Amino acid sequence: MPTRDIVFIEGLVLETVVGVYAWEKRIHQRLVMDLEMSTDIRQAAQHDDLEGTLNYAAISEALLEFCHTHRFELIETYAERMCALLLAQFDIHHVKMTLRKPGAVPQATSVGIKIERSREVSA
Numbered sequence: 001m002p003t004r005d006i007v008f009i010e011g012l013v014l015e016t017v018v019g020v021y022a023w024e025k026r027i028h029q030r031l032v033m034d035l036e037m038s039t040d041i042r043q044a045a046q047h048d049d050l051e052g053t054l055n056y057a058a059i060s061e062a063l064l065e066f067c068h069t070h071r072f073e074l075i076e077t078y079a080e081r082m083c084a085l086l087l088a089q090f091d092i093h094h095v096k097m098t099l100r101k102p103g104a105v106p107q108a109t110s111v112g113i114k115i116e117r118s119r120e121v122s123a
């Protein structure tokens with residue numbers, strides 16, 4: 001029976017080069033990510049074994065590395081590309097990502113996007 005199990009990461013701070021404007025291409029800015037990843041944790045819990053679940057430390061490392069080695073103008077591009085990376089490299093069925101760019105609009109606490117992506121089911 002399918003589960004509704006979630007492994008999550010909240011408030012992951014990613015330093016990267018991001019922005020539409022010329023001045024933004026010369027600095028590093030912070031993006032802050034919340035992530036919910038659907039998986040099945042029953043095997044891991046039964047055997048008390050990290051191999052059977054999503055390793056949130058390894059996933060955080062992969063996202064930090066991605067942001068160190070890429071630069072895009074839009075946070076949409078970061079979100080889309082990082083969801084694709086997660087679905088390709090980890091046993092995730094469905095991912096919900098919130099990506100914030102705090103400080104982009106000084107009058108707002110934060111701005112950003114929320115997306116959800118699922119692994120393609122092959123026919």
Ligand SMILES: Nc1nc2c(c(=O)[nH]1)N=C([C@H](O)[C@@H](O)CO)CN2
Pocket residue numbers: 018019020021024073074075076101104105
């Ligand atoms: N939907 C978006 N709107 C805006 C973005 C973005 O990435 N997605 N980016 C900018 C600028 O880079 C802005 O953050 C500079 O303050 C504007 N709008």
